[in-house]
Structures are given as structure tokens and as C-alpha cells.
Amino acid sequence: MAGHYSSEQMLSLHERLIEGDRTASEEVAVMLLSQLTKEVTHKFPHTDEQIVSDGVVDAILDYCSKPQMFDPNFKVPLDRFLRHAATQNVLNLIQSEKRRKIREGKYGMRQLDDAVELGVEARNILQEEIQARMQGIAKELEVLDNPVDRKIRELVVQGERRTEVFAKVLGIAQLPTEEQRREVKRAKDRIDKKISRHKGVK
DSSP, X not given: OTTOOOHHHHHHHHHHHHTTOTHHHHHHHHHHHHHHHHHHHHHOTXXXXXXXXXHHHHHHHHHHHOGGGOOGGGOOOHHHHHHHHHHHXXXXXXXXXXXXXXXXXXXXXXXXXXXXXXHHHHHHHXXXXXXXXXXXXXXXXXXXXXXXXXXXXXXXXXXXXXXHHHHHHHTOTTSOHHHHHHHHHHHHHHHHHHHHHHHTOO
16 A cells, blocks of 8 residues: 555645544554655665664654644645654664663663653554554455455545545546446445455444
8 A cells, every 4th residue: 555645645634634633643654654664764774673663653653743844835745754754763763872872881771761761652552553553454455355446445544535536446437426426435335344244343
């Protein structure tokens, strides 16, 4: 799914975050976590993967808690904005790690205050939640053996709402708009029921 998103989808998610939509944070993570981690890892090939992961997660966390920090009027896409933020985070973490090692070498022990420990714990919890969500989505897609159904579900997870996008995937773009809406809704409902049956939900 990573990389299969448009600037319109990201802008839509941003607007939902600004409006206080709680589900938008999870969708941002699902949409961008994997791709951002891959891109930032490429920039820091010799850096501990946990540091890279922490930098990316922190960037997403900070943005989701304060979406006003991103201004779409600057014409910088959200993924590029977050990639820059994640890169800066990793650089800061690398410097912090160097200072920590110097402290350890000087004093023979690592000293962390409660705030840092809580911050690490919070990041770990978020990572676990995100990973669990992504694993859940992967399992949902495994249930769908039809590639069209899989694409529809991917679009839903990514926050796509435009009827015309789903209609194009379904091959019904030539139909009147109202009929497109009905067919798209029917397809979504059918896919939801198939996934629910697989989960044992009646």
C-alpha cells in the first residue's frame, strides 16, 4: 500500500486531522509509516534501525498531535514534509546517542530521567498499535482473492472517498454518477461482509 497515495488523499487526511477526526491519525500512520521508514533508512544506511524507526514515528506522532504545523499553502506535499521532519529527528537522535555514549564512557552508567523513559514507552506503544493495525489490514487483504476487491479495500484504508476513483477501479466510470455511487457502495458492503465473515462476526 505504501506509495499508492495521491496528494489529494493526503490533503483530505490533513483536513480531517484539523477538524479533529480521531481515525485520521491511524490512517496517516498506515499510509505513510512504511514508505517514510524506507526512505529515511535509505538516507541513514549505517544507522541503527530502531533510531530510524523512532525518528519516523515521532514525526508522525508530532504531526498528528499538532496538524497545524503543516501548511499546505507552501505547496510542499505532506509526505515530503514528514520525511524532512523524520530526517531531522534521526539526526537529533544520533547526536543524543553519541552524547549518551560519551556520558556512559565518562561515568560508567546510563542516566535517564522519568520523562525520557515515558517518551520511549509511549513511542513503543504507538509502534505496537501501528504494527498491529497494519497486520490486521494485511490479513483483511489476504481474505480478498479478487484483485479489484483488494484495490477497493486499499483505497478505503487509505482514506479515499471519491466515487469516481472507486468507479474507475470497478470499470464503471461510464455509468451515471448516481449509479456509480450505488455500485461503489454495493461493492464496499460486499467486501465488508466478506471480511466480517472471515473474522467470525455475524
